[in-house]
Amino acid sequence: MNIDEEVKFKTHVLNNFIDSNGKVKNIPSKKKKKLVVLEYLVEKLHSRKEYSELEINEYIKQFHEDFATIRREFIINGFMDRNSGIYVVNPDEEWTKWQAL
Numbered sequence: 001m002n003i004d005e006e007v008k009f010k011t012h013v014l015n016n017f018i019d020s021n022g023k024v025k026n027i028p029s030k031k032k033k034k035l036v037v038l039e040y041l042v043e044k045l046h047s048r049k050e051y052s053e054l055e056i057n058e059y060i061k062q063f064h065e066d067f068a069t070i071r072r073e074f075i076i077n078g079f080m081d082r083n084s085g086i087y088v089v090n091p092d093e094e095w096t097k098w099q100a101l
Contacts, residue, residue, distance in 0.1 A: 024064040035098035042079040051087040
């Protein structure tokens with residue numbers, strides 16, 4: 001996929017799964033699309049800032065009610081690390097890349 005195709009794909013996915021208020025309509029079932037939505041959410045967090053589980057839950061709830069699933073997906077896909085209940089955004093090179101799927 002070239003850069004133009006990646007931009008078109010990302011735009012298409014975000015238009016289908018994010019409403020006009022920036023909220024997630026539903027979590028995509030296909031991994032590639034799910035990663036686009038997760039990336040959209042995690043990019044709004046501050047890298048290197050430590051977040052409590054409550055802070056992450058409250059942040060995610062702004063976008064979707066199923067905060068537990070999204071929080072778990074952040075960890076599974078390398079967007080964040082959790083240590084003793086503290087969450088930190090990983091450098092983007094550690095994220096599972098939808099572009100590679």
